[in-house]
Amino acid sequence: MSGTLYLLPAPISAGSLHGSLPPEVIKLAHRIENFLVEDAKAARAFLKRLGHPKPLRELSVIEIGHAPHEADISQWLAPLGAGVDVAVLSEAGCPAIADPGATLVAAAHRNGWRVRPLVGPSSILLALMASGLDGQRFRFVGYLPIAAGERAAAIQTLERTSRRGETQVFIETPYRNTAVFEALLQHCQPATRLAVAVDLTGDEESAQQCTVKEWRTRPADAWPAFVKRPAVFCLLA
Amino acid sequence: MSGTLYLLPAPISAGSLHGSLPPEVIKLAHRIENFLVEDAKAARAFLKRLGHPKPLRELSVIEIGHAPHEADISQWLAPLGAGVDVAVLSEAGCPAIADPGATLVAAAHRNGWRVRPLVGPSSILLALMASGLDGQRFRFVGYLPIAAGERAAAIQTLERTSRRGETQVFIETPYRNTAVFEALLQHCQPATRLAVAVDLTGDEESAQQCTVKEWRTRPADAWPAFVKRPAVFCLLA
Numbered sequence: 151m152s153g154t155l156y157l158l159p160a161p162i163s164a165g166s167l168h169g170s171l172p173p174e175v176i177k178l179a180h181r182i183e184n185f186l187v188e189d190a191k192a193a194r195a196f197l198k199r200l201g202h203p204k205p206l207r208e209l210s211v212i213e214i215g216h217a218p219h220e221a222d223i224s225q226w227l228a229p230l231g232a233g234v235d236v237a238v239l240s241e242a243g244c245p246a247i248a249d250p251g252a253t254l255v256a257a258a259h260r261n262g263w264r265v266r267p268l269v270g271p272s273s274i275l276l277a278l279m280a281s282g283l284d285g286q287r288f289r290f291v292g293y294l295p296i297a298a299g300e301r302a303a304a305i306q307t308l309e310r311t312s313r314r315g316e317t318q319v320f321i322e323t324p325y326r327n328t329a330v331f332e333a334l335l336q337h338c339q340p341a342t343r344l345a346v347a348v349d350l351t352g353d354e355e356s357a358q359q360c361t362v363k364e365w366r367t368r369p370a371d372a373w374p375a376f377v378k379r380p381a382v383f384c385l386l387a
Numbered sequence: 388m389s390g391t392l393y394l395l396p397a398p399i400s401a402g403s404l405h406g407s408l409p410p411e412v413i414k415l416a417h418r419i420e421n422f423l424v425e426d427a428k429a430a431r432a433f434l435k436r437l438g439h440p441k442p443l444r445e446l447s448v449i450e451i452g453h454a455p456h457e458a459d460i461s462q463w464l465a466p467l468g469a470g471v472d473v474a475v476l477s478e479a480g481c482p483a484i485a486d487p488g489a490t491l492v493a494a495a496h497r498n499g500w501r502v503r504p505l506v507g508p509s510s511i512l513l514a515l516m517a518s519g520l521d522g523q524r525f526r527f528v529g530y531l532p533i534a535a536g537e538r539a540a541a542i543q544t545l546e547r548t549s550r551r552g553e554t555q556v557f558i559e560t561p562y563r564n565t566a567v568f569e570a571l572l573q574h575c576q577p578a579t580r581l582a583v584a585v586d587l588t589g590d591e592e593s594a595q596q597c598t599v600k601e602w603r604t605r606p607a608d609a610w611p612a613f614v615k616r617p618a619v620f621c622l623l624a
Contacts, residue, residue, distance in 0.1 A: 173409075246522045259596040267517040
């Protein structure tokens with residue numbers, strides 16, 4: 151019998167372990183000795199925090215990179231064929247969602263090996279829940295372009311797309327949050343609703359939503375505290 | 388100080404409590420006495436299973452319906468203004484994601500009340516993780532049309548949309564899973580990849596992905612066991 155490829159979420163931001171992961175997920179992780187990870191240092195810190203019963207040096211922790219080669223993937227997943235479980239682990243959040251891992255999962259499916267996704271935090275999903283915007287239909291588009299002109303055009307496309315009744319969700323690297331927020335206030339229509347979730351599951355968590363017009367009237371010191379903190383944006387015209 | 392509107396996920400399918408919810412989420416739910424719910428019967432069963440310390444009859448459990456009136460929402464959320472916490476609870480999964488609740492969250496934001504989304508299971512997210520399809524960009528579209536002609540057209544539109552590198556995610560009511568799967572095999576291109584996740588977090592959990600061409604060669608008894616079980620479909624051309 152072959153092993154199972156587990157998709158093991160990790161806490162996001164500085165989120166607490168016991169606010170982020172169900173106990174059976176932690177118990178399961180304790181039984182796994184082969185980890186394919188986004189970032190080895192973060193993975194070892196997480197496994198230590200998880201109280202993994204094996205000494206860390208006895209665990210296999212392999213960094214998969216962002217575009218792994220098929221030959222490497224075959225080698226990494228070989229334990230599955232020998233009946234040994236393997237887990238894919240992100241630096242934070244859910245593997246294979248806005249993070250590497252999907253190509254490994256696809257390879258497991260090609261071999262007919264069992265794939266099991268485990269429950270854990272996703273900033274995208276938590277932000278959408280907290281947005282108060284329509285969660286019946288939504289779209290996650292990753293990052294916006296960095297150049298001002300392209301970003302403005304992308305924002306206007308998102309706004310237009312959202313008019314079909316589909317909330318648009320996107321993320322940004324923390325140091326660009328202010329620039330993206332300013333661009334959103336500049337380029338969106340006044341009636342468009344914009345939600346910003348910051349530091350989800352963390353000590354500085356906040357979630358706010360109002361129209362662009364209302365955001366524009368708030369002074370910058372009443373903006374979400376997204377400077378150097380992870381944020382997720384949701385937009386619905 | 389005002390109360391907090393918590394978004395409290397519930398186990399999906401027959402999923403175990405301790406495989407679905409972090410202990411701090413359960414602890415938090417134990418402190419809440421006001422619940423706004425999709426289904427009162429399911430909510431009471433969940434609160435009992437959760438080991439809520441108060442007798443169930445002393446808890447406020449109000450069904451919100453699918454299109455609550457503003458006047459009702461104001462009344463239901465009134466405890467927040469008085470400093471009392473309230474939780475929104477779905478029948479299964481995450482409130483306000485493919486489920487009612489978003490209008491309540493929006494009302495809380497209008498009043499400036501704190502909104503906190505809690506970690507728990509989402510079949511949409513778990514299915515996407517397990518699909519092996521691109522999770523960098525994805526779109527959730529809810530249910531497909533029921534009439535055969537409209538459904539065929541919707542499937543072809545989804546397939547075309549997915550060509551911009553965006554995984555398309557949709558759900559179906561269990562008794563229509565076979566019809567939708569057959570329509571997908573009939574109307575999609577052979578090279579389109581189709582993932583089906585069934586009974587996520589449950590005892591009969593399965594996740595499979597291959598091309599439409601490969602699905603077509605499999606006999607019906609090798610299809611996913613989605614008859615009368617909740618399923619999530621992911622498609623990427």
